[in-house]
Amino acid sequence: KVAVLFLDLDRFKLVNDTLGHSFGDLLLKEVAHRLSGAIPVNGIVSRQGGDEFMIILLDVKNRNEVIRAVAKINKAFAKPILIEDHELFIKNSIGISMFPEDGDTAEQLIKNADTAMYHSKEVAGGSYHFYDEKIGKRTIQNVKYENALYRALERDEFTLYYQPQIDYCNNRLFGVEALIRWNHPEEGLVPPDIFIPLAEQTGLIVPIGEWVLREAVFQLEKWHDLGFTDLIMAVNLSAAQFEQGNLHRSVKQVLAETGIRPDHLHLELTENQIMRNTDLAISTMNKLKELGVQLDIDDFGTGYSSLSYLQRFPISTLKIDRTFIRDILHDEDDRALTDTIITMAKNMGLEVIAEGVETVEQADHLVSRNCTLMQGYYFSPPIPARKLESDFLT
Ligand code: C2E
Ligand code: CA
Ligand code: CA
Structure with missing residues (x-):
């Protein structure tokens, strides 16, 4: 199995707008650094533009393994990020899609992970959700x-x-x-x-x-x-x-x-x-x-x-x-x-x-x-x- 995780920083836009772009850039660098430190060896991190990151976990056995990875990521953000004299607590909204059950093309998997991520954001900042048909249907209905x-x-x-x-x-x-x-x-x-x-x-x-x-x-x-x-x-x-x-x-x-x-x-x-x-x-x-x-x-x-x-x-x-x-x-x-x-x-x-x-x-x-x-x-x-x-x- 393969897991595609979409990760979005809560309130990043607010931080960026109020404290400035250079501040935002420093923040993203630190986030990327913590992410690379937190993901397991079978994982790849890439930045998707803005404050979104994609993490691909290859060769996963089951959902539990993905949940453990999410827990590790969240732990990496338990400590606040220090920039200049600001202490920022970062929370992530995460959406997950799995190959093969949630799609057989990269495009489909990314789209479904994105949908699940938006659902996490809506439900409560700083949570994670696996994609399922119900989430998909609701979003489509809203659109x-x-x-x-x-x-x-x-x-x-x-x-x-x-x-x-x-x-x-x-x-x-x-x-x-x-x-x-x-x-x-x-x-x-x-x-x-x-x-x-x-x-x-x-x-x-x-x-x-x-x-x-x-x-x-x-x-x-x-x-x-x-x-x-x-x-x-x-x-x-x-x-x-x-x-x-x-x-x-x-x-x-x-x-x-x-x-x-x-x-x-x-x-x-x-x-x-x-x-x-x-x-x-x-x-x-x-x-x-x-x-x-x-x-x-x-x-x-x-x-x-x-x-x-x-x-x-x-x-x-x-x-x-x-x-x-x-x-x-x-x-x-x-x-x-x-x-x-x-x-x-x-x-x-x-x-x-x-x-x-x-x-x-x-x-x-x-x-x-x-x-x-x-x-x-x-x-x-x-x-x-x-x-x-x-x-x-x-
Ligand atoms: P409703 O017509 O289904 O409207 C529900 C709510 O939608 C309204 O609650 C209002 O908050 C919003 N709404 C409706 N039209 C507009 C609009 O043009 N603009 C905006 N911004 N919001 C709108 P509200 O104002 O408390 O209206 C009374 C509701 O109570 C109505 O439902 C009405 O059908 C219902 N109602 C009237 N009499 C009774 C009754 O005896 N028993 C019960 N259970 N409900 C009743
Ligand atoms: Ca009224
Ligand atoms: Ca009323």
Whole structure:
């Protein structure tokens, strides 16, 4: 048997960028030196460019022998590398393919080792993985989705569904939340939980989010024109979109194009998006607030902030996460927490919307606790614009 190992230094690019190229070169030299010292006599090391190395082990008996070699390599990097007065702990992500089971050409073996290496990087820095079909399939699936996502925007494959937001006391529709769907040509309707994380990774979420914002506000204009002039529209913002410099310009522009009153547009953010970089978040939120749009905290209660902390931010509404509503009738803790959120929010002058209301009992309980704004399957799932019109706007 032959084993092909692909090795990639974690964080090398960061080190190189922050400490300089000459530093990076010294580091790579030391890495190469330690590698040659660590591999067994039946091994060959070569640099693959950048911070990637390939190690070929000839005449290996079995996987255990490869694992022992990996252990030896890792041991060689247990001590930090000293360059000038910097101490660097190096971790490697390693991917392994075996001849003959993972391919019979050099090209195939290298490609599969590379795939396994990327898997190691994704799972946890500083680990190793043998190539197997599952890893291969997952990567291929991701690449397929990525390519398809690129084209989805151009081909107009995204669509928005709208979920009603209801004022339970007078049984009135006061708003809708826009929720994106991807109409995949082969796979049908793909839910956002599948492709939003992918779009975040590739940066595609920014143009997609831009599309959502424009589509939703133009739709709202149509509904206002039909006579439902109080209706509000809630739009979800992704982290990347929120942290991108010109969000407020896009918002300003679409409001100008449609003439929608700014306070009819609600932008939803999660606590975690705000906590990632609070200074940036405050400045972005202030810019949006200056335009007059409303900012809502989505999935409230699941993140790492507290209500008193949120007081520093210019928000108008809290959306209580649906996991609290789910057990509100039976779980004492969830009920107590929801009570506290509602009371504190009201004291701070915030609106509260309960998400994920599925039964009349949950709705009645919430009303008894002074929370009358709700959203959930009990009223309606997210539905296409046409259906919203026929069911709610007549
Ligand atoms: P979210 O913002 O918390 O949206 C609410 C999700 O809860 C929706 O799932 C909705 O279908 C679901 N839901 C509504 N009522 C109920 C209920 O009574 N019970 C239960 N179990 N679920 C209910 P959906 O549409 O699949 O969206 C999932 C997530 O994807 C959203 O969570 C949001 O984080 C993200 N997302 C959706 N559209 C967009 C978008 O345009 N941009 C961005 N950045 N994210 C989006
Ligand atoms: Ca939301
Ligand atoms: Ca939510």
